[in-house]
Amino acid sequence: MAEQGRETKQPLTFRVQPAALRRLRHHAEELGVSQTSLAERYLEEGLRRDVHPLVYFRDGAGGRRAAVIGTRLDVWQVVDTVKNSDGQADAAATYLEIPRASVYASLRYYAEYADEIDHWTKRAAGVAEREQSLS
Known part of the structure; x- marks a missing residue:
C-alpha cells in the first residue's frame, strides 16, 4: 500500500x-x-x-499493494485496463479474463483510494519506460 x-x-x-x-x-x-x-x-x-471483500494486500518488489482475489492482478492493473478500454468495465473483464465482479470491485476500491492506485500505475509506467529505453 x-x-x-x-x-x-x-x-x-x-x-x-x-x-x-x-x-x-x-x-x-x-x-x-x-x-x-x-x-x-x-x-x-x-x-x-x-x-472491499474482493481486494487483498500482498507484498511485492515495490512494496505492499492492493490486489484482486482469485487473480494474479493488482487493482491498479485492472483500473488501468478499464481506462485503456474507454472506461468499459465489461470489455476489460473480457480482455483480462476475469469476472466482471472483480473489475467492479477494483473500480469501487479505486473510487475510495485513487491516489494510492494512481501511485502504483505511475510507478509501473516509469519501470516500463526505463526497460524500453534499455532495449
Missing part, C-alpha cells in the same frame, strides 16, 4: 489476548518492523477488506 496521509497519528489503547500479542511480536520481529506498525497495517487492511 502507498504511504498513508501525513496526519498526526492518534493513540489507541486496547487489550488483546496474550497469544495474539505473542504472534504479533514474533511476526513483527520476522519482518523487521515494530509491532505497532504491523498492528496498524493489520487494522488498516482489515478495515479496507471489510468494505
Whole structure:
C-alpha cells in the first residue's frame, strides 16, 4: 500500500489476548518492523477488506499493494485496463479474463483510494519506460 496521509497519528489503547500479542511480536520481529506498525497495517487492511471483500494486500518488489482475489492482478492493473478500454468495465473483464465482479470491485476500491492506485500505475509506467529505453 502507498504511504498513508501525513496526519498526526492518534493513540489507541486496547487489550488483546496474550497469544495474539505473542504472534504479533514474533511476526513483527520476522519482518523487521515494530509491532505497532504491523498492528496498524493489520487494522488498516482489515478495515479496507471489510468494505472491499474482493481486494487483498500482498507484498511485492515495490512494496505492499492492493490486489484482486482469485487473480494474479493488482487493482491498479485492472483500473488501468478499464481506462485503456474507454472506461468499459465489461470489455476489460473480457480482455483480462476475469469476472466482471472483480473489475467492479477494483473500480469501487479505486473510487475510495485513487491516489494510492494512481501511485502504483505511475510507478509501473516509469519501470516500463526505463526497460524500453534499455532495449
